[in-house]
Amino acid sequence: MKIITLLLTAATLMVSSSLCQAQKSTPVQKVFDGWSAKETLDYIRTFSVSDLTTGKPAALWYHSHASQTNKTAILLRRQPIMKLPTARLPEIGKISVETDLGRMTLNDYLNHPKSFAQGFxxxxxxxxxxxxxxGMHELDAHFWASTTKVLASMVVGLLIDDGLIDESRTLGYYIPEFKGSAWExxxxxxxxxxxAGLDxxxxxxxxxxxSSVTSRMFRAELGEETNGKIEYMLEVMVDAKSVEKPGQSYIYSSATTQSLVFLVEAVSGKSWSDFFEDRVWSKMGVEGPLQMHLSPDGIAIVHGPASSNLRDLARVGILYTPSWRKVSTERIVSPAMxxxxxxxxxxxxxxxxxxAGSGQRFMARLGEEAVRTAARQWDAIFEDGDxxxxxxxTQGLYVSPDRDLVIAFFSTEPTHRIQxxxxxxxxxGLFD
Known part of the structure; x- marks a missing residue:
């Protein structure tokens, strides 16, 4: 089943997904109407990456049913739910911007039939x-796509704080399998x-x-053959070649995110999912489980496939704000992190x-020139520290620590206009 290539969670680079493709998507009302047994079985059996990247009807189904096509580790809630109280600001919905659908308020945009927005x-x-x-029930588990990448940096950050990882050391110092490769x-x-400076x-x-490492890695994560052979993620990754000095420029890479998964497992001695559950999810007062989707050989695909409800994605963002106590029994994101x-x-x-052109694409989608850089798996770090x-x-997580503000959203729309x-x-000025 061709699914994990949601890995094209490189989302960032699916610029070829045009508005006209998005307009052919199934209206999000289908989520509420439901799928027949035949539709569900057809999607499970035939789902492909092109369905996902071009916003075809199967993409809407997959976003809330990824666990039916991927192996999945279920990270359960361990703490009592820490409910988020409400203090509504209706002015937020009245904020308007210009999009390719015309100028409209947030309220109007979210309910526009061509926005394909699902939760905000x-x-x-x-x-x-x-x-x-x-476009979804509020407690539905929804696909995070590349938003998952920040979990990889969070976990490495914990091990740095523990003194178990020195970030100035090399990956080869910690991961024996990387010895003799460009990753070393x-x-x-x-x-x-x-x-990473790799191809x-x-x-x-x-x-x-x-024949590229990226394509082969995605097929390995799907259990599909390359030249008549089923490969494993790690054995594909070590074939990567250096194309520039590490640290020289920003090159968006799902393989680079996956290197952090192997780093965590080598240092902690635990599977990535078990370590994340122990150190993060089990401390949080979430409303539901986190679904970590896995490769056929059981590796957490942290560069893309994870699913949860929207409020729990927002809770992950709140860990980076002064209100962390409202979602967790202990501080997870340290001041140093x-x-x-x-x-x-x-x-x-x-x-x-x-x-690679990654930075330019992110700024264009945001419609914002105040982006200073990118780091720690975040796509954009703004001049004001957000x-x-x-x-x-079009999934996303925005964090403004100084304003104590988090925005999270889910969608089935390839142009990212909601950004x-x-x-x-x-x-x-509502949050100053």
Whole structure:
């Protein structure tokens, strides 16, 4: 079953997904109407990456049914639910921006038949200021796509705080399987910041080339053959080649995120899912489980496939704010971890340099020039210290620690136009 290539969670680079493709998508009302037994079985048996990246009807189904096509580790709630109180700010819904659908308010956009928005939440000081579910039930588990990548950096950050990882050391120092490969001499900090300098990058060219490390890795995660042989993720990754000095420029790469999974497992001695459950999810007062979707050989695919309800994604964002006590029994994101994000030494030249073009794409989607750089698996770090992560088909998590503000959203729409609302909401004066 061709599914995990949601890995094209490189979402970032699916610029070829046009608005006209999005307009052919199934209206999100289908979520409420439901799928027949035949439709469900057909999707389980035939789901493909093209269904996901072009917004075909199967994408809407997959976003809430990924566990029916992927092996999945279920991370259960261990704490009593820590409910998020409400303090509604109806002014949020009245904020308007210009999109390719015309100028419209957030309220109108979310309910527009061509927005394909499914859920949108704004949480200020641990209280829900705005919440809308135009295309999903509020407790549905929904696919995070590349938004999952920030979990990889969070877990490595915990091990750095524990003194078990020195980010100035190389991946080869910690991961024996990387010895003798191009990964061996890449520093942990460069992997954290998407600066591995390897040819394993997320790009249309790599996806189209069946011999590329990126394409082979995705097929390995699907259990599909390459040249008549089923490969494993790790054995594919070690074939990556260096194309520039590590740390030189920002190169968006799902393979680089996966290197952090092997790092955590090598250092902790636990599977990534078990470690994350022990150190993060089990401490949180979430409303539901976290579904970590796995490769056929049981590796957590942290560069993309995870699923939860929307409020629990927002709770992950709240861990980075002063209101963390409202969602967790202990502080998970330390001041040092937050400082490494907000005050990263990575520059704007780093973000916009190189030939990958990742930084330019992120800024264009956000419609915002105040992006300073990217680091720690976050797509954009703003001049005011805010940061944001996006995922394929328009999933996202925006965190403003200084404003104690979090925005999270789910969608089935490939153009990412909803991102244009983020900075206008944040800088509206409602949260100053």
């Amino acid at each position: 939440i704004v949480v200020h000081k641990g209280r829900v200021a705005y919440e809308s579910y135009p 001499h890449i520093k942990v900090v460069d992997a954290m910041d998407m600066a 394993a990058r997320d790009s249309a060219e790599q996806f189209a080339d069946p 937050l400082d490494r994000i907000q005050n990263t030494p990575r520059t704007r030249d780093f973000y916009l340099g190189g030939n 940061f944001f992560k996006s995922g394929l088909n 244009k609302y983020l900075r206008p909401i944040v800088t509206s």
